[in-house]
Amino acid sequence: MRSDDDRGFESDHLPMEFDLPVDISETTFPDIYVGLNIGLLAPGDGIITDRHHASADRYEADDPMNQIAGQISPFTLSGWLRHGCERVHHIAGVTACHPGEPNADFKLKDVYDRDLAAGYHEKGSCDPDRRDGESKFPMPTSTCVVYDLFGGFGHQAGKLIRRPIGFSPIRRHVDVLKGEAEAHYRQLNTHVRSRNEADEGQPLRHATQDAVGNLDGTWRLTLRELRPEYVGLICEAVCYLKSNNDTYSMQLGGSRNFGAGIVHANVINPLYSDAEVRRVYNRAQGPTQSMEKKDELWREGLRDSFVEALQHRLSNEDGELGESLETRSASKENSGGDSK
Ligand SMILES: [Zn+2]
Numbered sequence: 001m002r003s004d005d006d007r008g009f010e011s012d013h014l015p016m017e018f019d020l021p022v023d024i025s026e027t028t029f030p031d032i033y034v035g036l037n038i039g040l041l042a043p044g045d046g047i048i049t050d051r052h053h054a055s056a057d058r059y060e061a062d063d064p065m066n067q068i069a070g071q072i073s074p075f076t077l078s079g080w081l082r083h084g085c086e087r088v089h090h091i092a093g094v095t096a097c098h099p100g101e102p103n104a105d106f107k108l109k110d111v112y113d114r115d116l117a118a119g120y121h122e123k124g125s126c127d128p129d130r131r132d133g134e135s136k137f138p139m140p141t142s143t144c145v146v147y148d149l150f151g152g153f154g155h156q157a158g159k160l161i162r163r164p165i166g167f168s169p170i171r172r173h174v175d176v177l178k179g180e181a182e183a184h185y186r187q188l189n190t191h192v193r194s195r196n197e198a199d200e201g202q203p204l205r206h207a208t209q210d211a212v213g214n215l216d217g218t219w220r221l222t223l224r225e226l227r228p229e230y231v232g233l234i235c236e237a238v239c240y241l242k243s244n245n246d247t248y249s250m251q252l253g254g255s256r257n258f259g260a261g262i263v264h265a266n267v268i269n270p271l272y273s274d275a276e277v278r279r280v281y282n283r284a285q286g287p288t289q290s291m292e293k294k295d296e297l298w299r300e301g302l303r304d305s306f307v308e309a310l311q312h313r314l315s316n317e318d319g320e321l322g323e324s325l326e327t328r329s330a331s332k333e334n335s336g337g338d339s340k
Pocket of ligand 1: 144
């Protein structure tokens with residue numbers, strides 16, 4: 001079936017037993033497929049097209065007959081997923097690594113300190129090996145799971161490989177096992193017109209934007225190291241992103257005011273075989289009995305044990321999860337902000 005990599009999940013660091021009830025070679029691990037369905041995506045420079053289908057002199061950007069394929073950069077996608085992962089930490093009452101270096105050239109002066117007060121710690125400061133000196137903000141007791149997955153500084157690679165999504169407008173060219181999607185690329189042209197009557201609606205400015213529409217497919221993530229809490233965090237983050245998908249800050253890419261980047265995302269059952277993952281995207285076929293059985297196994301138990309592993313990582317020594325950082329800061333505001 002898949003690779004011979006039959007290393008199981010590491011769980012010695014957790015105060016719980018973790019057993020995968022099936023042979024790992026029969027699952028998608030170490031890959032995790034996130035199913036994405038996006039009406040419109042406009043990630044700025046984050047689209048790389050492959051235009052060799054038409055020679056340069058015959059190419060017309062707005063010709064819908066152009067069958068343009070390409071890639072969606074993982075940078076935008078990674079930031080979106082990371083955002084969800086940070087929120088899961090905040091809900092559990094713990095801070096997460098800030099995505100930026102403390103000495104980065106931020107556009108706003110006190111932005112880093114404000115972020116640190118709002119649920120973040122300095123990037124990498126949760127790693128005991130990197131800690132130097134004191135911080136005026138509370139320090140986490142162990143590395144945050146965001147640090148594990150997304151990495152910190154040069155020497156600390158993230159445990160999660162975020163690949164680009166390959167896309168094509170032609171469904172039969174799309175291989176969802178490679179993390180590909182059916183999607184339609186267009187270059188959108190906008191004119192900002194003069195509001196002054198004397199100008200008779202003359203365009204003042206012309207802007208071109210790359211966008212993909214009707215995206216349907218998978219994003220392939222790969223774990224470099226198999227720890228159950230990593231899977232738990234990805235499941236919880238995707239769930240959070242899905243249920244808050246029209247919240248401005250949880251949308252993906254640009255043009256959010258225009259409804260771009262509203263993502264319907266779900267983790268595809270890791271117990272599925274290759275053929276079953278493909279079948280999810282075959283409109284002519286519904287789920288098989290075997291798939292339904294695996295869904296039951298996933299929903300009623302296995303997913304929870306991954307999340308339980310995450311809760312152990314996010315809880316204090318007594319195994320308690322903290323009060324949500326968001327509720328905490330909201331109640332602080334309501335009580336008149338007596339701090340500082
Ligand atoms: Zn951290």
